[in-house]
Amino acid sequence: MILPSEVDVLVIGAGPAGLAAATELARDFNVLVVDREKAAGGIPRHCGHYPFGMREFHRVMKGPDYARALAARAEAAGVRFALGVNVVALHPGPSVTVTSDEGVTTISARRVLIATGVRESSRAQRLIGGTKPGGVVSTGALQGMVYLEHARPFRRPVILGTELVSFSAIMTCAHAGIRPVAMVDSRRATAARWPSCLYPRIKGIPLYLSTKLVSIEGRERVESVIIDGPKGRKRIETDGVIVSGHFRSESTLIVTSHLARDPGTGGPAVDSAGRCSDPTYYAAGNMLHPVETAGWCWSEGRRVGLAIARDLKSGLPAERAPVTVESDALAWVVPQFVSPEQALDRLQLRVNRPVNGRLSVRVDGREVASRRIWTRPDRRITLPMPSVTGQVSIHLEE
Amino acid sequence: MPDQPLTGRFDVAVIGAGVVGCAIARRFALAGARVAVIEKAPDILDGASKGNSAILHTGFDAPPGSLEHACIRAGYQEYLEIHERLGLPVNRCGALVIAWTEEEEAALPGLIEKAHKNGITDIEVLDRQALRKAEPELGENARAAFRVPGEYLIDPWSAPFAYLLQAVENGAQLMRGAEVTGARREDDWIIETTRGEVRAGLVINAAGLFGDLVDEKFIGRRDFHIKPRKGQFVVYDKPAAALVNHILLPVPTAITKGVVVCRTAFGNLLVGPTAEDQDDRLHAELVPETLEALKKRGEEIVPALKRHDVTAIYAGLRPATEFKEYCIKAHEGLSYITVGGIRSTGLSAALGIAQHVEKLAALEFPPPAHPVWSSVRNISEFLPRDWQKPGHGGIVCHCELVTRREIMDALSGPLPARSLAGLKRRTRVTMGRCQAFFCSAELCRLTRDHFDQPMSEIVE
Numbered sequence: 107m108i109l110p111s112e113v114d115v116l117v118i119g120a121g122p123a124g125l126a127a128a129t130e131l132a133r134d135f136n137v138l139v140v141d142r143e144k145a146a147g148g149i150p151r152h153c154g155h156y157p158f159g160m161r162e163f164h165r166v167m168k169g170p171d172y173a174r175a176l177a178a179r180a181e182a183a184g185v186r187f188a189l190g191v192n193v194v195a196l197h198p199g200p201s202v203t204v205t206s207d208e209g210v211t212t213i214s215a216r217r218v219l220i221a222t223g224v225r226e227s228s229r230a231q232r233l234i235g236g237t238k239p240g241g242v243v244s245t246g247a248l249q250g251m252v253y254l255e256h257a258r259p260f261r262r263p264v265i266l267g268t269e270l271v272s273f274s275a276i277m278t279c280a281h282a283g284i285r286p287v288a289m290v291d292s293r294r295a296t297a298a299r300w301p302s303c304l305y306p307r308i309k310g311i312p313l314y315l316s317t318k319l320v321s322i323e324g325r326e327r328v329e330s331v332i333i334d335g336p337k338g339r340k341r342i343e344t345d346g347v348i349v350s351g352h353f354r355s356e357s358t359l360i361v362t363s364h365l366a367r368d369p370g371t372g373g374p375a376v377d378s379a380g381r382c383s384d385p386t387y388y389a390a391g392n393m394l395h396p397v398e399t400a401g402w403c404w405s406e407g408r409r410v411g412l413a414i415a416r417d418l419k420s421g422l423p424a425e426r427a428p429v430t431v432e433s434d435a436l437a438w439v440v441p442q443f444v445s446p447e448q449a450l451d452r453l454q455l456r457v458n459r460p461v462n463g464r465l466s467v468r469v470d471g472r473e474v475a476s477r478r479i480w481t482r483p484d485r486r487i488t489l490p491m492p493s494v495t496g497q498v499s500i501h502l503e504e
Numbered sequence: 505m506p507d508q509p510l511t512g513r514f515d516v517a518v519i520g521a522g523v524v525g526c527a528i529a530r531r532f533a534l535a536g537a538r539v540a541v542i543e544k545a546p547d548i549l550d551g552a553s554k555g556n557s558a559i560l561h562t563g564f565d566a567p568p569g570s571l572e573h574a575c576i577r578a579g580y581q582e583y584l585e586i587h588e589r590l591g592l593p594v595n596r597c598g599a600l601v602i603a604w605t606e607e608e609e610a611a612l613p614g615l616i617e618k619a620h621k622n623g624i625t626d627i628e629v630l631d632r633q634a635l636r637k638a639e640p641e642l643g644e645n646a647r648a649a650f651r652v653p654g655e656y657l658i659d660p661w662s663a664p665f666a667y668l669l670q671a672v673e674n675g676a677q678l679m680r681g682a683e684v685t686g687a688r689r690e691d692d693w694i695i696e697t698t699r700g701e702v703r704a705g706l707v708i709n710a711a712g713l714f715g716d717l718v719d720e721k722f723i724g725r726r727d728f729h730i731k732p733r734k735g736q737f738v739v740y741d742k743p744a745a746a747l748v749n750h751i752l753l754p755v756p757t758a759i760t761k762g763v764v765v766c767r768t769a770f771g772n773l774l775v776g777p778t779a780e781d782q783d784d785r786l787h788a789e790l791v792p793e794t795l796e797a798l799k800k801r802g803e804e805i806v807p808a809l810k811r812h813d814v815t816a817i818y819a820g821l822r823p824a825t826e827f828k829e830y831c832i833k834a835h836e837g838l839s840y841i842t843v844g845g846i847r848s849t850g851l852s853a854a855l856g857i858a859q860h861v862e863k864l865a866a867l868e869f870p871p872p873a874h875p876v877w878s879s880v881r882n883i884s885e886f887l888p889r890d891w892q893k894p895g896h897g898g899i900v901c902h903c904e905l906v907t908r909r910e911i912m913d914a915l916s917g918p919l920p921a922r923s924l925a926g927l928k929r930r931t932r933v934t935m936g937r938c939q940a941f942f943c944s945a946e947l948c949r950l951t952r953d954h955f956d957q958p959m960s961e962i963v964e
Contacts, residue, residue: 142902152945190898192891194905205905209894228939230739230817233799235792238818240924240959243944250945257948257960282963325786326546326923326957354813358903358937361743369811 121148123391127411147173260346370438517704536869547926555820578856591879599655735777903936
């Protein structure tokens with residue numbers, strides 16, 4: 107495939123956010139979506155379970171069907187795809203350097219949307235001790251092996267984590283005839299809300315809470331793990347470890363670029379239009395907020411796509427006011443700036459420890475919205491986006 | 505396909521395909537010997553050679569007059585002479601030895617004097633101000649330093665791979681997955697392995713962490729005892745590499761060179777190693793508290809590291825002994841050479857050790873009429889990479905930009921990867937920040953039928 111050297115809008119990442127934005131933009135503009143994978147659809151391609159598609163198609167679908175339907179809808183709208191293409195650098199202009207089987211080339215655009223999503227954090231990032239045998243994988247890697255390759259890397263693994271994705275790991279295991287022998291989390295309660303937390307019990311998987319995974323043992327393959335919890339240390343015989351959750355923004359391109367980054371999310375700092383510090387670059391989807399559902403990302407992508415369309419037609423107001431956070435219990439807030447264009451129509455937040463208190467938004471010191479929260483890390487929290495301009499701050503009273 | 509059994513008589517059998525064994529095999533193959541290499545692991549570089557700090561040392565701080573020092577000097581010289589022909593990188597960044605306390609500052613002149621004795625005469629002294637200019641991101645407490653311009657960064661796996669590849673292309677034969685179980689002397693040595701017997705005139709023990717045990721099998725005694733010394737490392741993501749210009753060395757203590765901060769050949773930033781004695785020769789266990797302490801030390805040396813992500817953690821074992829010197833010895837009348845206790849300088853010294861062993865062997869062979877020199881594929885950040893050239897088949901490992909062509913090459917050819925670990929060392933696949941989140945499925949497919957232990961089994 108010959109890559110164009112110039113397009114109106116270049117979308118990086120063919121997941122739900124990127125595809126939704128591209129579909130909206132293709133009505134009036136020449137849109138190219140590049141993705142490093144050989145197929146469009148993003149992470150849902152290898153989530154072979156329900157429920158996807160409620161907002162987008164008004165029915166309950168499995169991930170791969172949903173991914174195909176999103177890609178088909180984009181294609182029907184006139185979006186062009188360049189798959190198996192890796193973006194390796196972002197430049198002011200905007201333009202990007204890509205590599206593919208054809209070699210290295212540059213693509214210029216009027217606007218670029220970055221929608222490269224998330225990944226789970228690795229065993230290395232969590233500094234988990236022990237040896238380094240084969241069979242330690244993330245949920246994403248496991249799903250790829252099971253749903254794309256019909257393969258299983260182990261038969262009786264331990265699952266680390268209790269986020270939504272950790273329960274998705276159980277479903278993936280069930281699909282491949284893998285029987286997890288334990289689910290372990292250092293938290294006091296499961297990160298995911300009821301009723302997900304009932305799922306391990308239904309499947310007969312022992313759940314170890316307030317328990318640390320201390321060490322992984324084995325040389326070629328995992329042989330056992332050591333856990334340490336309220337009942338003391340214990341060795342569990344196992345042949346694999348699923349290191350799930352703790353999502354991180356897949357923001358490699360941002361880190362090495364001229365765009366400003368939010369250390370809290372790891373992703374780019376954006377205003378409520380989805381604009382980055384260089385306003386010719388936009389971002390949407392999970393790279394802004396690790397992690398939300400596919401439907402959430404799709405709807406956000408759509409709204410950012412419409413904002414880009416307005417920007418290209420008549421320009422968007424440049425003004426933006428920073429959002430400041432007045433509590434050390436808040437891990438991050440998105441967007442990092444408020445502007446008159448509100449494609450991101452809510453303030454999204456996460457806490458970094460269990461919190462029970464009152465959350466409020468002030469504009470120039472005057473409270474404009476508040477809510478009570480009783481929540482834990484990795485759970486969704488939102489606040490209304492202030493419509494008036496001014497110095498926006500977020501406060502937490504515990 | 506497993507390696508072919510080693511049939512017929514070999515002039516030289518090298519036991520162990522670590523960096524030292526690979527360099528020795530190369531030297532004897534280039535000298536015209538018929539060489540066999542016997543490795544117990546599924547792939548090469550699986551013991552001490554799999555985890556080091558990837559520095560080409562000048563030997564400035566080696567014990568003056570030692571064999572270790574002589575081998576480092578000779579190895580260093582030869583590497584610089586041959587690296588271009590083998591396609592191997594060198595990053596000539598130089599090192600700074602940094603004093604953080606008054607006591608360490610007082611030790612600097614002694615270290616410089618030692619370097620002079622070791623023939624390293626281009627040392628430059630840096631005061632606090634010059635140090636800050638050379639390394640603006642360095643922690644406040646750095647007092648003074650000296651620069652050793654000749655300390656370089658190299659690729660710790662491609663180098664030994666290239667040595668063994670050249671050996672094989674000049675006639676050497678490798679048998680992996682073959683553990684030595686015993687030996688007997690007829691006219692030649694008959695080496696008993698788990699994959700059959702091998703007949704060889706001269707045996708060279710380069711068994712690293714198992715060197716003393718292999719000596720017992722051949723000569724019924726051991727002149728040294730391996731005391732594995734563990735080194736744990738923390739690797740930061742690529743943006744952190746921009747924080748430092750030099751290899752940052754501490755003032756060494758009696759047992760270790762101390763915690764080093766340096767870039768890697770692959771564009772990351774490395775903090776390590778620790779020095780922890782243990783009995784286990786096989787397992788190098790990562791300890792979260794130690795890794796936290798390494799991170800903390802790294803952040804004292806370069807405070808901006810606080811803002812950077814950890815990409816990888818690893819631990820290696822150095823084959824230390826009760827002696828502060830290599831244990832290299834030709835055993836009189838036995839056609840047997842021990843190359844043991846190559847403690848932490850093996851990567852720098854390997855080519856020099858090979859020269860020394862060739863002299864000890866004192867054997868003559870008809871040299872090959874046309875020695876083969878072929879280049880390995882560069883995977884370092886210092887030379888052009890495959891992803892920059894057309895026809896690479898697309899990227900498989902997105903974090904490290906490893907191409908399908910690189911992977912297919914590493915799975916074929918004269919030294920094909922036979923384990924995921926072996927493929928990682930040849931290509932860097934899965935070694936980036938996502939640690940195989942994105943590429944596992946594709947790797948499962950590409951490597952099927954290539955590994956002794958497949959990454960996954962097919963679900964019916």
